[in-house]
Amino acid sequence: MLIVGERLNVSRKGMEALVRGRDEAAIRAEAIRQVQHGADMLDVNAGALVGEEPEALRWLVATVQSAVDVPVCIDSPNPAAIASALEVVRGKPLVNSISGEEARFRGLIGLVKERGCGVVALCVDDEGVPASAEESVAKGSRLVERLLGSGVPPGDIFVDPVVRPAGTDSGAGVSALEAVKDIKRRHPGIRAICGLSNFSFGLPHRSLLNRTFLVAMMSAGLDAAILDPVDDRLHAVIKAAEVVLGRDRNCARYVKAYRDGKLGSA
Amino acid sequence: MLIVGERLNVSRKGMEALVRGRDEAAIRAEAIRQVQHGADMLDVNAGALVGEEPEALRWLVATVQSAVDVPVCIDSPNPAAIASALEVVRGKPLVNSISGEEARFRGLIGLVKERGCGVVALCVDDEGVPASAEESVAKGSRLVERLLGSGVPPGDIFVDPVVRPAGTDSGAGVSALEAVKDIKRRHPGIRAICGLSNFSFGLPHRSLLNRTFLVAMMSAGLDAAILDPVDDRLHAVIKAAEVVLGRDRNCARYVKAYRDGKLGSA
Numbered sequence: 001m002l003i004v005g006e007r008l009n010v011s012r013k014g015m016e017a018l019v020r021g022r023d024e025a026a027i028r029a030e031a032i033r034q035v036q037h038g039a040d041m042l043d044v045n046a047g048a049l050v051g052e053e054p055e056a057l058r059w060l061v062a063t064v065q066s067a068v069d070v071p072v073c074i075d076s077p078n079p080a081a082i083a084s085a086l087e088v089v090r091g092k093p094l095v096n097s098i099s100g101e102e103a104r105f106r107g108l109i110g111l112v113k114e115r116g117c118g119v120v121a122l123c124v125d126d127e128g129v130p131a132s133a134e135e136s137v138a139k140g141s142r143l144v145e146r147l148l149g150s151g152v153p154p155g156d157i158f159v160d161p162v163v164r165p166a167g168t169d170s171g172a173g174v175s176a177l178e179a180v181k182d183i184k185r186r187h188p189g190i191r192a193i194c195g196l197s198n199f200s201f202g203l204p205h206r207s208l209l210n211r212t213f214l215v216a217m218m219s220a221g222l223d224a225a226i227l228d229p230v231d232d233r234l235h236a237v238i239k240a241a242e243v244v245l246g247r248d249r250n251c252a253r254y255v256k257a258y259r260d261g262k263l264g265s266a
Numbered sequence: 267m268l269i270v271g272e273r274l275n276v277s278r279k280g281m282e283a284l285v286r287g288r289d290e291a292a293i294r295a296e297a298i299r300q301v302q303h304g305a306d307m308l309d310v311n312a313g314a315l316v317g318e319e320p321e322a323l324r325w326l327v328a329t330v331q332s333a334v335d336v337p338v339c340i341d342s343p344n345p346a347a348i349a350s351a352l353e354v355v356r357g358k359p360l361v362n363s364i365s366g367e368e369a370r371f372r373g374l375i376g377l378v379k380e381r382g383c384g385v386v387a388l389c390v391d392d393e394g395v396p397a398s399a400e401e402s403v404a405k406g407s408r409l410v411e412r413l414l415g416s417g418v419p420p421g422d423i424f425v426d427p428v429v430r431p432a433g434t435d436s437g438a439g440v441s442a443l444e445a446v447k448d449i450k451r452r453h454p455g456i457r458a459i460c461g462l463s464n465f466s467f468g469l470p471h472r473s474l475l476n477r478t479f480l481v482a483m484m485s486a487g488l489d490a491a492i493l494d495p496v497d498d499r500l501h502a503v504i505k506a507a508e509v510v511l512g513r514d515r516n517c518a519r520y521v522k523a524y525r526d527g528k529l530g531s532a
Binding site: 166167170171172173174177199203204205208209212213215216218219220236237240241243244245246248249250251254255258263 | 514517
């Protein structure tokens with residue numbers, strides 16, 4: 001499981017002030033902390049800084065890269081902000097995200113191809129967000145075919161089913177699970193990614209719901225998740241799920257995490 | 267999810283003495299406690315009392331039924347003990363278990379049909395325990411076909427894939443998950459059941475592994491699990507998994523469990 005740390009996002013409490021104030025030390029510390037907690041990649045998002053996003057996102061990427069070696073996941077709906085960040089990026093980033101919305105697709109496909117980035121393919125188009133598994137699959141499949149047709153290698157495509165809140169839609173979980181299974185079956189070699197926290201929006205004990213949803217999504221074939229790596233219980237459940245799904249030979253990583261005190265009170 | 271409480275089993279610490287001493291008050295209290303913690307059915311097992319099992323199991327069933335109204339799951343490899351317990355049973359019990367072992371099948375099929383019991387169908391035959399998902403599916407499918415051919419209704423058959431310990435076999439989880447999915451696909455209407463605790467045998471933080479395995483098994487289509495209902499974290503994760511799997515309309519049971527303080531510190 002590829003763990004994408006979600007904490008460098010200006011919509012999170014306290015982050016906007018740090019980015020506006022260009023607080024390098026704090027951003028670097030947050031980057032290092034997430035990597036120490038097992039993040040394989042760091043999401044960076046400055047979307048709330050209207051008008052200043054391209055410059056802020058570019059600064060965020062440069063600052064994070066001055067602190068850690070993991071790749072960045074450049075998170076914006078705005079092709080201009082992504083282009084700005086790509087100018088300073090090192091290594092192979094993940095662009096988060098392209099979609100079937102015409103302007104967004106056209107604005108990003110050239111950059112993605114030119115730079116050989118990975119890309120999150122959001123199951124959304126100009127008709128809106130999917131309301132069912134069938135709509136996720138239909139919107140996602142059209143987008144994946146278009147990306148493949150444009151020459152993006154399957155392994156660079158991370159399809160995101162768009163997770164809806166269970167609190168307003170009891171079918172939200174099944175819809176995301178079925179979409180991941182179905183899209184991966186139709187398009188061998190592509191990968192699946194999602195954010196967790198939207199699922200539990202508006203419900204109590206969100207962390208419990210998020211980690212339970214994550215186990216089900218991993219069982220359905222999820223390859224990567226955007227989450228808070230500092231949440232110890234989430235970390236513990238990922239280690240346990242890797243045992244359940246046969247991805248931890250001789251349970252070596254699970255037992256090591258236990259010995260390192262990283263499974264919490266379990 | 268049908269929750270079968272596992273605590274009335276003489277192989278559990280302290281239980282053998284209670285059953286040998288015919289301690290009615292203690293057994294009744296344990297039965298009541300499990301039902302108060304959400305058990306839909308209670309497993310009773312006196313298998314460790316060699317030579318005395320039929321009489322002990324019969325006493326256990328009668329004692330449990332004097333305390334609670336939920337059905338019992340009569341747990342024994344010994345057809346004579348099951349027959350003895352069935353003489354005093356009320357309601358529709360679950361016989362745990364029949365298998366493809368010839369003597370066990372012949373010893374139980376008549377009782378199961380005559381009494382109209384539910385039956386756990388263990389994916390084991392005279393050639394032994396399955397070593398892979400394929401073997402579970404092959405052994406399980408043969409047994410299910412034989413039960414159906416004998417006139418047992420599909421909804422009364424609870425197939426058990428036989429969970430192996432992940433500590434000695436990294437493929438144990440995938441094998442159980444695939445067996446449940448495959449056997450249920452082949453035989454519409456039948457149900458799947460398993461015990462949890464064997465999965466984590468020999469590994470640290472067993473409760474974490476057990477509940478993570480349960481979420482994955484529920485995602486694969488598990489209908490019932492034999493588990494410790496008094497384990498609050500297991501209870502919380504079942505409630506969360508029912509939200510994830512779209513089985514909790516408007517998240518009503520989840521929110522109620524939260525309000526009742528039953529989701530723990532989550």
